[in-house]
Amino acid sequence: MSAAAIFDLHNEVALVTGASSGLGAHFAQVLAANGAAVVLVARRADRLAAVTGMIAKAGGKAIAVEADVRDRDATRAAFDAAESAFGTVSILVNNAGVAHAGRAVELGEEEWRRVLSTDLDAVFFWSQEAARRMLAAGRGGAIVNIASVLGLGVAKGVVAYATAKAGVIQLTKALALELAFKGVRVNAIAPGWIVTELNRDYLTSEKGKALTRQIPIGRFGEERDLDGPLLLLVSDAGRFVTGATIVADGGQSVALSG
């Protein structure tokens, strides 16, 4: 089979959460560029409109759905909107996420719950909704959860985030096991530092740049460094891959130190 055929997404409907900025906006454009009709979900409607506009200008198909991923009614409404526009969602990318910084002994309950509800609870409920609809439609599908290397190892000051992302990796395996026989594959990507608009100022500062010493490849990741893992997991190229977490971190998580 040719590479073009194996990665082709023309018969797919993809829903990407957190598609208003950063990695999610990029993932939506990559999926559309490879043929998928894409549903972009986030809270900032103006930012979603800008990304759907870029996709349309490039010849792709996309709609925006304003939703908070923690809202269960909004979850169902987003899948309904996707179905009305394009048909059953066959690719779900659970990308929406929030980070926090602060030592465990000082972390408030509200902040803990904000991070866990966005970064872990929502990943389960959006996956559950997607899987129910894929099964009801009698078709398979692919779910990709965006975890982090902080789901594998830890750093100081990120207890809620690291706990949520470790949960995402385990959730990915559990869902993969239950859904495999119905043709729904569930995988995760665990990125290391990827430069996005949120962290660009810090990562390009002198202090930030020093962090590249921890990355064997010698640089931070760029959004396009995740294109290969994403396209593998959502396409026919990854048809026998489920329950996996692909680490894309320039070798950061395998290096001991220095």
Ligand SMILES: NC(=O)c1ccc[n+]([C@@H]2O[C@H](COP(=O)([O-])OP(=O)(O)OC[C@H]3O[C@@H](n4cnc5c(N)ncnc54)[C@H](OP(=O)(O)O)[C@@H]3O)[C@@H](O)[C@H]2O)c1
């Ligand atoms: N960049 C990195 O270095 C890196 C490394 C490892 C993992 N990741 C993971 O990659 C994912 C994307 O991160 P990013 O770097 O692209 O950050 P980002 O630019 O801040 O993007 C986060 C996205 O999530 C959305 N979001 C947050 N809370 C939401 C909510 N309650 N409901 C709906 N949407 C919500 C935001 O949209 P609205 O604010 O418009 O709702 C935004 O589109 C996250 O899961 C993050 O943990 C990033």
